[in-house]
Amino acid sequence: MRNYPEDVAGVDDERLVGQTALVTGSTSGIGRETALALGRLGAHVIVHGRDAEAGGEVVDTVEDAVNEGTAEFVRADFADPDDVAALADATRTIAAARDDPDDADGDAGGLDILVNNAGGYFRDAHLTDLGVEYTFHVNHLSPFQLTTDLLDDLAEDARVVTTASEAHRGDQIDLESVESIDGYSAWRAYQRSKLANLQFTAELARRLEERDDRSVTANCFHPGFVPGSGFLRDLPGPLSALGGVVDRLPFVTTPADGAATAVYLAVADEVATDSGRYYADMRPKQPSTPARDRHAQRRLWETSADLLEIDEPLPSRSEA
């Protein structure tokens, strides 16, 4: 039986022809299923990851499907700010090239959908060349860099969707320690990065609302526990094979079901004006108290810009 995210999300009759979508981390797992769904709905999908062979397979699958969807792969390592800047440049070029000035319904013009999904759970402690703890850099800092770099290139009613997690509960972001790997715990680093995804979404939504004249929205979601993605690949030895086994158990979420809320937030009419929210199973969910802390959200935004040595994106009008 067909088990597509767009069916689960109830948006299988939507048509995205003329729209451009970037799905980061779409060479496998939840991102791959999201990219395939947006392609089936007719979008031009920019497939991203580091693995060019896997990216090529996703592009071929989109283009082989019986519909109008098209795709192309862009490689970028999210541990490297230069790669992220190059992905933003490539996205800008692709979206602009697809801009059709004669399109009367205004569908074309800019990036319509940005799904910040690339990321993972990383067992070993590293600092990136920027001197930032690897999990925080890949899971939060690079999505922050990419999104803010692309702000001017977003369509009038673009949607930014970020794959967060229920793992965000129970940790505080200690911004003093993101440049250290002393006492590293992979789980705590993962929790911190996912809390950052929620705080980033809330701050982005607020700044867009207050300081941007367009109708761009930003939301994030928990995909469920999806062991059949590549998520467990970094577990030691035999444990990394666990994913394929537990994926068959009835209570775990498949990558396609995990992608349903991403597709819902990216496409569904009923959430066209929702912004700054956290979803699970296509329903809003209350985030943890630290995730809702406005002071922490603002501090994360400012610290992220400082770490990347860029001007603060979407500053208040008096600072601009």
Ligand SMILES: NC(=O)c1ccc[n+]([C@@H]2O[C@H](COP(=O)([O-])OP(=O)(O)OC[C@H]3O[C@@H](n4cnc5c(N)ncnc54)[C@H](OP(=O)(O)O)[C@@H]3O)[C@@H](O)[C@H]2O)c1
């Ligand atoms: N699986 C779960 O249970 C679960 C639960 C909650 C949230 N999530 C979140 O869901 C998202 C997707 O994870 P998944 O479960 O689908 O795992 P996955 O199958 O391992 O997919 C991860 C994707 O991220 C990309 N990626 C990883 N590190 C990267 C890097 N340094 N630079 C660029 N791309 C990178 C991978 O591409 P390449 O390999 O080609 O680089 C791949 O496409 C993550 O943000 C994860 O935190 C997962």
